[in-house]
Amino acid sequence: MNVLIVYAHPQPHSLNGALKDFAVQHLENAGHQVEVSDLYAMQWKSQLDADDSSSPPLGDFYHPSSDSKQAFEQGTQADDINREQAKLQRADAVIFQFPLWWFSMPAIMKGWVDRVYACGFAYGVGEHSDTHWGDRYGEGSLAGKRAMLLVTTGGWESHYAPRGINGPIDDLLFPIQHGILFYPGFEVLPPLVFYRSNRMDETRFAECCTALAQRLDTLWSAEPLAFRRQNGGDYLIPQLTLRPEIYPGESGLSIHQQRK
Known part of the structure; x- marks a missing residue:
């Protein structure tokens, strides 16, 4: 598998760097092909702008959606965007690895998403009608692939518990897992989060590697998060609201995931 x-981490000699190196070696030892987009080492350009295309804007000013769609369809995207899209197309599974900074991914990784997820490639695809509102949330160009978040954070696990002051980790990661991953079609695996990253010794690091190895070994067999498919019948279209008979009276992020 690919x-x-x-x-995304600026320091190779860090916990994240060591975990990334371990993951690459473990996957390759298991016979998989591995590619790494090391965004800091690549000096990845974060901002989405008119320089991402060699063709002029469609109108009097740059419009991110329509101009990125034109660039994707006409083959005038910047070379770095083309290379990353090709990596996504080759991949059977994608691991997004980053430290949790200010309750989200580092800006450089968000910039990777902004630029690589071009209109016509990761969004803006499929029929829009009164019964099918585009190929998204379980459908799309990345359907059939799997994705997983590998996250480190300095806080304690209890800080991210259901009653923890930082908010539940599943809620904090929802915009990434449901939006950035499930939206274009990925099957999203439960995240692997390592807490108290600044209190790491050899024993804890070995435990982290064991946990990571187990998750890597089950990339293709683990059950994905049960996010509801947009066009699967659970949502009213075109309103895109959950049908009132499903979890009546409830609201919030959790209603968009089926409960066991």
């Missing part, structure tokens, strides 16, 4: 690791 695995892409999209990696």
